[in-house]
Structures are given as structure tokens and as C-alpha cells.
Amino acid sequence: MSAPSVSIDDQRDALFAELAEEFNAFDRLGRLVRKVSHLVKPSVIHIEAHKTETNNGKYESYDEAGSGVVVKVSGSDWILTNRHVILGASPNEILLRSADGRQFRPTRIYTDEGTDVAVMQVTNMDLPAARVGDSESVGIGDFTIAIGSPFGLSHSVTFGILSAKGRRDLSLGDKKIDLQDFFQTDAAINPGNSGGPLLNLRGEVIGLNTAIASSSGGSEGIGFAIPINMAMRVADELVRYGRYRRGYLGVVLDPDFGPNDLGSMDQIPSGALVKTVHRGSPAAKANLQRGDIIVRFNGAQVENDDHLVAQVGMTPIGSNIPMIIYRDGKRYRAEVELTDLN
Template identity: 45%
Template sequence: MLLCAKHFCTALLAGIVLMCWVAVTPAISQQLQELSAPGSREQAFAELDRDVDSLDAQLGIYKRVVRLVSPSVVHVEATPRPQYRLRRDAEEAGSAVLVRYRGADYVLTNRHVIKHSDASLISLELSDGRQLRPKKIWEDRETDVAVMLIEAENLVPARIGNSEQMEIGEIVLAFGSPFNLQRSVTRGIISAKGRSNLDLGEGEVMYQNFLQTDAAINPGNSGGPLVNLRGEVIGMNTAIASNSGGNEGIGFSIPINIAVRIMRQLIDAGEVERGFLGVALDRSFDDATARRVGLTRLTGARVTSITNASPASEADIQTDDIILRFDGMLIDNDEHLINLVKRTEVGRKVPMELFRSGQMLTVYVNIVKWKTPEPTVR
């Protein structure tokens, strides 16, 4: 009897499976009989206990981090003011972290968690169950950072890390109250750094430089800490990229270096300093123009004019220069450069890579404070 290739393979496979079953079944049967014996079963459990103890010595670090960080995590209930209670974007719950600055205690969170509320409508629940009201609130809309002054005994401020030292692939833990489930912890890694141009909420978060993580972040995690394995806060969980409204493995956190710098400026001066470079940029800079001037692809921001007595003029930046990197970061477009400059610490000396007349060169600019234009008097 002749079989086509398909039927032959099917018959051969069936024969192999049957032989494997005949060969394996006695072994499985014997193993089951051995594990059913009381003595053997106890021995198997004992071996499993030893293996788990060995693994625990390595993975127990997660439990230690949770024990150290949890007392510094705050649950935030922010009842919207009456005029905002029917709005879909009026969040009523979020998270925060306790920090200490100049001897006083503060709660650091996202502005969008409390932006529709006020001090009398905000309840801050500590890990030990105590509930506090903020004494004073500062906010920065452009970076989505808010800080609240609190007063209480025996508070446990978090240890602040250095977000600039975090590398892609490092393990992190996200703390918060997803879906109002307080004191939740999830684990993941840093998936990317320097994420910007995200469409968040009402488009208020203008100056973006997010850490991306696959640690599960959901509604209610906003404002909670992102922590490294040393128990140090390296980010503040802010947003998710999701089609369903829940976690899909893409979450974003404000680097803690930025959040703390904003916090200190708000507390010390009541406002945030924005960096100023002093260039006007070509918003119509496109791929054809980039190739015409000698670039292989569209990248960077093209300068169209220089402000007199500005950091750009002092660094000898010229019209038609194309700024390719700012402080080591590759520039995507003009908006990206503006974002980076505005959130750069005033007084810093920053390297910039330029493309000028077919040549690459590096200049250094001293970022100064952006001065808001005086209002026009009518």
C-alpha cells in the first residue's frame, strides 16, 4: 500500500508517539508509586525546602527592599472640587512618597493626582494607617510634579537614588495603589530612558524625559515610587501606554533627579527655573533639507537666528547650524531640543554637537534662566 508523503509522516509520527508512550509510561508509573510512599514524599518535600532556601538567599532581596521602602509610600485620596467631580480626568486616588528636605517632611507626587482638589479635600494615608492633611501645596504643571508639606511624628522618608546612573535592563520595583489596591508592589526592568513627546492627558506635561519600565503600572500608581534593588527611589510613576486603560508592559516614570530638583525649586522659590539657550529653530526642517546640507537622514534641529548676549551667541553658534546632540542626547527635532533645554538645570555647562558646512564640531553652552516676557500694557 502506497502512502503519500503526508500520510506516511502521519503514520510514522503516530508510531513514534506510541513507542514513546510505551517506553515512558512504566517510568512515570514507577515515579508516581515512589512519590506516593510516605517516606519518599517527605524526602521530596525536604529536598524542595532546601532548594527554596538556597534560592531565597538570592531572591530574598526583593522582600528586604519592600520592607525598607513600604513605610515611605503614601496613599493619596484627592476628592475633586465640586466643579470638577463630573470630569473623566478627575482622579480621586493615587500614590506618593515621603521625602525630607531641609529638616521638614514632604509628600512628593504627580500634579495630575491632586490638580482638581485642594488641601482640605486631600487625605494622605501612611503605611501605619495614620491619615494626614497637607499643610501647603506646590505644583508644576509642565513637569507634572507636586509636593505637599506635612507635619507628623515618626515619619520615614525614602532614600533618594541617582536616576542618571540607572541603565537599561536594571531591575526595579513599582510601589503604589493600582485600582485603589493599597500597598501593591510589582517588579520589572528599566526598558528605555529619555522617552519624550508622549501624549499625556490634556497635553499639559510639556517637558518630558521619562524612564520606561515594564513593571506593572496601572491607574492609582501615579505618584508612587519606582525603586532600585538598593531600596533607593529612582523614579516617580506617572503614566502608562495602553489601549485598554490597564497595564500592557509600558509604563513611564519621571526620573527622581528631575522630580527632586523641581521640588526643591518650588519649596525654596515658589517657582521653577527653565533653561534658556537663545536660538530660533526651523520648524519646516525636513528630510530634503537635511540631505541637501549633507546629512544622511533627518535628525537634529536647524538654527535660524541667534539671540544677542545669549548662551548660544557666547558659544558662537551660527545660523544654519544643525544641533545634533545636546548634553550627549541625540536630538530628534526642534521640540525635542526645546524640551531638553527648558528642563536643564540653570548654570550648567552643557556640550552640544553641531553640523556646520559639512563638518562636525562640539561647543559648550552655559544655560541661563529663561525670563518670561513682560506682559504688554494696554
């Protein structure tokens, strides 16, 4: 006796049931993204800066949109953003708008050129501060959410993953950013997202969206964010001291030095070659010499000159930092006490 045939309608119903079951798992992720967006949006600020610049002897005025996020810095609420978002605008030319439509003007502004980080304070802002995460714990492939004002469209939400970490030596137009250690994400980031938060699915800020790599001027799936640990360290210094006190080692490094120059030293995967040691600098006091290869700094492997510059620049001044160097093929330990670059 043959088995009863299954109708096309029954087959379709069975497929719809399978689809519904699989969708439930996917829908939980969608609901999580909605919860994160709902939770963090009140902490995100739309920024409009009126700027004036000279072009061929003529003054040109224009408005530029960007984003910011309210965070706790040294116990007070501050708006964290990128320096380039507000550069060239005075406090009364900067309009801040919250997700509920309220408008504010900043009363205090501090910026740092070397990291492109800025903080602004507003009197009686009364907005919730976003929760700050740990950017060191973020891994490649983790889901990310970006909130900002792409092309002036305030409080827009995009979703993606963390594509890479430790992006350095990036050419970012006319923006001078010396200390680079960017996250890369494929969450859509466009002009106007700058200064807004990059979030994890716990609703924590893990980065400050800063730049895009694009030939068209729009999102092409390659956006960059300053890791939040780095941004918050700069913000804390700005609030406490009015400037970022950048760590100073006192060496000139060879930018052309790479793994191929290590020769037979297979035990050294990477490092930074010292070309010059400045007299009286922390490096000189630690007895570093021309030709030394710095391979570890504060316990971390040194990848190249840009990596070491970022590590030194983000290390608190006054810290006694262990280093491992190679000199004439031999391994040495050294300790350096960093001072303030300024």
C-alpha cells in the same frame, strides 16, 4: 548484570530535589522583593484628592486616588508626587494616608506643570524618608518595584524590569508635560500608581511613576516614570524658590528634522536643527545661527529636538554649557550660559 531499575517514585523525588535547589536561588529574589517592600512601604503615601471641574456648564465633583513618597528635599521631609494627582484640589481637599493608617493634610504645596512634579509638606508627619538612588546608573533589564494605590488599593506592590529609557514625545492624554525623559517599565502600573515610587532592588527610589500606555485604562505592561534625578532637581527648585527655574536657550527647533536630513554628513549620528534664534537670548549671545545643527550639548549626544529641549530645561541656570554645532558642513565649538525661562 543489568543495573537496577529506578522506580517512578525515585525519579519524582530526584526531580523534586532538583526543583528545590533551583527554587532556592529564585526564592532569594522573592525574599529581596519582600525586604524592599517592607522597608519602603512606610515612606509611601496614599493620596485622595477631592476635585471639582466644569463639564458643559455643570460642576462635577469626584475623588481621585494617587500616591506619593516621602523624600528629603533641601534637608526637610517632603512628599514627592505628580502634579496631576492633586491638580484642582485645595490643601483641605487632599487627604494623605500612611501605611500605618495615620491621616494628614498638606500645609504647603508647590507644583510644576512642565514636568508634572509636585511636592507637599506636612507638619509633624514623622515618617521615614525613602532613600533616593541615582537614575543615571539604572540599566535596561534591571529589576524594578512599583508601590502605589492602583484603583485606590493603597500600598500595592508590583514587580518587573526597566524596559527602556529616554522615552520622549509621548501623548499623555490632557496632561501637558513639556520636559519628557521617561523610564519605561513593565511593572504593573495602573490609575492610582501615579506619584508613587519606582524602586531598584537596593530599596532606592529611581523613578516617579507617572503614566501608562493603555487602550483599556489598565496595565498593559507599558508604564512610564520620571527618572528620580530629574524629579529631585525639580523638587529642590520648588522647595527653594517656589517654582522650577527652567533653563532657557532661546531657539526654535525643527521638529521634522531627522537622521535622513543629515545627507552626506556620516560623522553626525543625530542632532537638532535650529530654525530661529531669538534676539538677545543665550543662543544669540553664543552666536548660534539659523541652520545650525546642535549635535552635542554639555558633553551628551543630541538625539533630536525633544531630547535637546529636555536637556536644556533640566540644566541649572547660570551654567556655562559647551556645545558642538555643525554649520555649512563644518564643526564648531560654542559655549552658552543658560538663563531662566521665566
